[in-house]
Amino acid sequence: MTDDTRVEHHRSIPYQIKDYELQPGFAAKPLDGGRGINVTGICPGCGGRTTTNWHYGIGSGYKSFRRKKTPPPEPAAGRTVCCDCGHGHSDRPADEPFLGCGAHWRVKMS
Numbered sequence: 806m807t808d809d810t811r812v813e814h815h816r817s818i819p820y821q822i823k824d825y826e827l828q829p830g831f832a833a834k835p836l837d838g839g840r841g842i843n844v845t846g847i848c849p850g851c852g853g854r855t856t857t858n859w860h861y862g863i864g865s866g867y868k869s870f871r872r873k874k875t876p877p878p879e880p881a882a883g884r885t886v887c888c889d890c891g892h893g894h895s896d897r898p899a900d901e902p903f904l905g906c907g908a909h910w911r912v913k914m915s
């Protein structure tokens with residue numbers, strides 16, 4: 806296999822919140838012996854390489870799910886990933902926790 810993921814064609818587009826379709830080609834790896842997952846792929850908005858880590862059972866735990874609000878999404882149905890490409894996009898709000906272009910999309914876990 807060739808490692809062509811190092812080639813990055815990043816576009817310095819202005820920050821914009823944008824909803825994308827489910828994106829194929831994202832690689833999910835277990836973290837910490839299965840206590841979390843790491844998802845890496847190319848942002849459909851800016852073309853930057855973005856990495857997202859999830860940890861299970863920390864902080865916002867399952868207790869809050871007892872309230873009758875939106876049920877927790879099934880992991881099998883995919884997870885929402887926000888662009889965290891690490892590039893500074895113009896017009897990015899100061900309270901945006903992700904350093905990216907504002908794109909978000911779903912990734913199927915398998």
Ligand SMILES: [Zn+2]
Pocket residue numbers: 815816848851852853888890891892894905906
């Ligand atoms: Zn970007």
Ligand SMILES: [Zn+2]
Pocket residue numbers: 848849850851852853888889890905906907908
């Ligand atoms: Zn992006």
